[in-house]
Every structure is written in C-alpha cells, then in structure tokens.
Amino acid sequence: MSGKYQVCKNCVMDTTDPEIKFDENGRCDYCDNYYNRIQPSWDPKGGEQKLQELVKKIKASGKGKKYDCIIGLSGGVDSSYLTYYSKEKLGLRPLLLSVDTCWNLNVANANTERIVSKLNLDVERITVDWEEMKDLQIAFLKSQVPYQDLTQDHAIFAGLYNSAVKYGIKYVLTGANFSMEGVKPPYEWVYINDIRLIKSIHKKYGTRPLKTFPMAGMLKYRLYYRYIKGMKIVHPLNLIPYKKDDVLKELEEKFGWEKYENKHYENIFTRFYEGYWLPKKFGYDKRKCYYSIMILNGQMTREKALEMLEKPPYDENQALKDMEYIAERFGMSKDEFLQLMNGENKTYRDYKNSAFLLKSAIRFAMFVGMEKRNFR
Ligand SMILES: [Zn+2]
Numbered sequence: 504m505s506g507k508y509q510v511c512k513n514c515v516m517d518t519t520d521p522e523i524k525f526d527e528n529g530r531c532d533y534c535d536n537y538y539n540r541i542q543p544s545w546d547p548k549g550g551e552q553k554l555q556e557l558v559k560k561i562k563a564s565g566k567g568k569k570y571d572c573i574i575g576l577s578g579g580v581d582s583s584y585l586t587y588y589s590k591e592k593l594g595l596r597p598l599l600l601s602v603d604t605c606w607n608l609n610v611a612n613a614n615t616e617r618i619v620s621k622l623n624l625d626v627e628r629i630t631v632d633w634e635e636m637k638d639l640q641i642a643f644l645k646s647q648v649p650y651q652d653l654t655q656d657h658a659i660f661a662g663l664y665n666s667a668v669k670y671g672i673k674y675v676l677t678g679a680n681f682s683m684e685g686v687k688p689p690y691e692w693v694y695i696n697d698i699r700l701i702k703s704i705h706k707k708y709g710t711r712p713l714k715t716f717p718m719a720g721m722l723k724y725r726l727y728y729r730y731i732k733g734m735k736i737v738h739p740l741n742l743i744p745y746k747k748d749d750v751l752k753e754l755e756e757k758f759g760w761e762k763y764e765n766k767h768y769e770n771i772f773t774r775f776y777e778g779y780w781l782p783k784k785f786g787y788d789k790r791k792c793y794y795s796i797m798i799l800n801g802q803m804t805r806e807k808a809l810e811m812l813e814k815p816p817y818d819e820n821q822a823l824k825d826m827e828y829i830a831e832r833f834g835m836s837k838d839e840f841l842q843l844m845n846g847e848n849k850t851y852r853d854y855k856n857s858a859f860l861l862k863s864a865i866r867f868a869m870f871v872g873m874e875k876r877n878f879r
Pocket of ligand 1 (some may be wrong): 514529533
C-alpha cells in the first residue's frame, strides 16, 4: 500500500483497510465483490421458492422432535426479526439460544424477553463465567490486537454451534444477511474466529484456566459438526426482502421492541470497542462497512453516509463513561486502562494463529462453491 489516503468513489470504504484495491474508476473491490458475486446470487424476489424448499427441509429434519432449528437471539434487530419471522411466518419450531457475555445493555435483554414471551418459545441460556470472560478480555487488551470483540463473538458462536449439536438440531438459522452485512469488515480489523490465536493470547497474558468458556475451533465446527453431525448453517433473511427501516417498524409495532443508536450497540463493551477503541487507536471505523453495504443496496445515499461519518461514532462523554465502567469491571484504574489503550498496536500476526490454514480452507470452500465472500 502506498501512503496515500483514498476513499472509494462508489461506497465509503477507504485505505484504512490496508488491503483495499481500487480500479481505474476509483471503485473498490468491495463494490466489485458486491456487484459481481453478492448481487447476482441475492434475489429476494425470486427467493420465495428457495425459502419454501428450505422450510420443507428444516421441518423434515425436525419431525418427531421438539425443535426443528436453533436461533441465537441477541436482542439485536437481525436475530429478533429472524426469530419472529421463523415462528410466525414460516411455522418453524426454533429453540432460542441466548448467550450472556456479561456486557448486555438492559435494552437488549428487554428486547430478548419481549420476543421470547410474546412468541412463547423455549430459550437455552448460557451465561459465560465472568471471571473467565474478564481474564480473556484483559488478555486481549494486553495483546493490543484490533479485534477486541473476538472474545465475545467466539463465545456466542461457539455456544450456538455447541448447543445445536447437544440438542441434535441440524439447522442453525442465522440473522447474517447481505442486506446489511454484505461488506465484510476488513480482514485486518477483525481477523476471523481463530481458536489458536485466542489460546496463544490467553496463554501469554491470561491468569486463570478457561474451564467453561464456550469454544469451537475450525476443525470442530467446519468439519466435525458440519460433516459428521450434519449441522447446516442457513441465512433465511437473504431469501426475503429485508429493509432495515421496515423491519424496525414491524418489530416496534409487534413487540414494543426498542432500537439502539447504532448496529451492534446492544452491548456496552462492543459499543466502546467499535465506537472508540477501534477508531481512536487504529483509525478503523466499522460504520464504513455498515454504511457501504447500505449504499450498495440502495438503503442510503453516499452523501448521507459521508455526512454521518463526519460525526464521531458515539458521544465522547458517553465513551468516557463507558471506558470508566469497563475499567472498573476489569478491576483497573482509569490510568491503567488508558495505558493499555495507548500501548503499541499489534496485529494477529504477532501471535500464533491459523490464518494460513483458515485462508486455505475458505479458498477451498469458495472454489467448490460452498462459500461466497469477499476474500483476498
Ligand atoms: Zn467501494
């Protein structure tokens, strides 16, 4: 990468992603990926038939069982809508999984409860052991890697897959969708779920063993769970028209659901990490990904996105309050926390990791057509 700052002329991704590429018209490779890979395969209008076929398979897999699928419910918009849609519109019988990483805001918990009680569904609740969560999160802060939310993200996704297998449920429904998540955050910002990386950072900076922390390495979930246990991860929201404004309105009307200021801000740590830690410390602003996909699928104009990016991701005073709260929960003084924040930035490459293996596995999956993603 040259040192020159450049922003895509079509979306708002820019050279804060060190691996971004631009064509001769100044259009980036996320846009290219969207127009050439995602858009042709994403067909909400023609999705109806595919959706019905999928529902048939899910129902058949659950015949004679209490549940036919599992959904991880965070209280966020995508998983809330997916839960509602699956039960009420598709007639599925989901088991819900709620993973409490000890950082949820009340509004997220309240949303979860509203959905659960109104839809009368069963919930499996996993509460991560706070001492283990804290130990791992502090180890990550000390490691100085950008992706501080890997700890929570891993617990949530491992908890979901482990529960699916535990209950013998074949179909894992996720709220991930091209409509809002078609631009993946750059690899450099959020190097993916890598159990080897988690363990090597914890080994170096952790102070207690992780005995109950939910874990699922790539071999376990990509190979054992998928091919031996037959677990299938599906994304139904890609088969229906899914517009954020409409969905929010529907959730508000039906459940008294409350929205958050920003995507993924249902959690105090995540709010601080995405809104302050990443932009201040690394210059990475995840709103660029969220806004870019909305520009690409016509839910936001580029002008509006640029205007919103002029403002900080969240209120500076709130950020400082959140920082004090986080430091206190970690048993640190504000100064100790600031010292970590001002430490020398590192990347996943500074620790043992499985990047090579994971990249190869994903390339292979793409090659045989199992996976579509923007991947360099
Ligand atoms: Zn672009």
